[in-house]
Amino acid sequence: MDLVLIESLAVDTVIGVYDWERTITQRLVLDLALATDIRPAAADDDIALTLDYAAISERIQAFAAAHAFALVETFAEHLAETLRDEFGIPWLRLSVRKPGAVAAAAAVGVRIERGQRPETT
Numbered sequence: 086m087d088l089v090l091i092e093s094l095a096v097d098t099v100i101g102v103y104d105w106e107r108t109i110t111q112r113l114v115l116d117l118a119l120a121t122d123i124r125p126a127a128a129d130d131d132i133a134l135t136l137d138y139a140a141i142s143e144r145i146q147a148f149a150a151a152h153a154f155a156l157v158e159t160f161a162e163h164l165a166e167t168l169r170d171e172f173g174i175p176w177l178r179l180s181v182r183k184p185g186a187v188a189a190a191a192a193v194g195v196r197i198e199r200g201q202r203p204e205t206t
């Protein structure tokens with residue numbers, strides 16, 4: 086199984102369970118590993134035959150701007166579903182970190198894996 090990677094993608098969104106968090110945007114930092122077979126794209130040197138990490142990053146920015154979830158769990162779950170549906174991704178791993186949420190920690194957050202991991206051939 087091959088992976089397309091997007092690491093340390095910063096997005097700004099309304100996120101949080103407390104009243105003061107509902108009135109501001111905060112930064113989340115995302116890591117994604119997206120399953121695909123990179124061989125067709127590599128054989129033809131054609132962006133149309135792979136997952137375009139630039140297009141997916143833009144979609145994530147738009148998703149973050151358009152939603153205002155309370156929990157990072159909800160953000161992660163809905164984003165994973167959106168990306169899998171729109172880009173036909175069979176399996177993905179997504180980490181959502183919220184830097185600064187806990188003063189003594191560099192970041193807190195969640196990591197999820199969704200979908201069926203393709204077999205390596």
Ligand SMILES: Nc1nc2c(c(=O)[nH]1)N=C([C@H](O)[C@@H](O)CO)CN2
Pocket residue numbers: 100101102103106155156157158183185186187
């Ligand atoms: N498991 C979670 N715990 C907490 C979350 C969360 O989204 N998932 N959120 C908060 C607050 O919004 C916090 O980030 C404010 O600093 C607390 N715990």
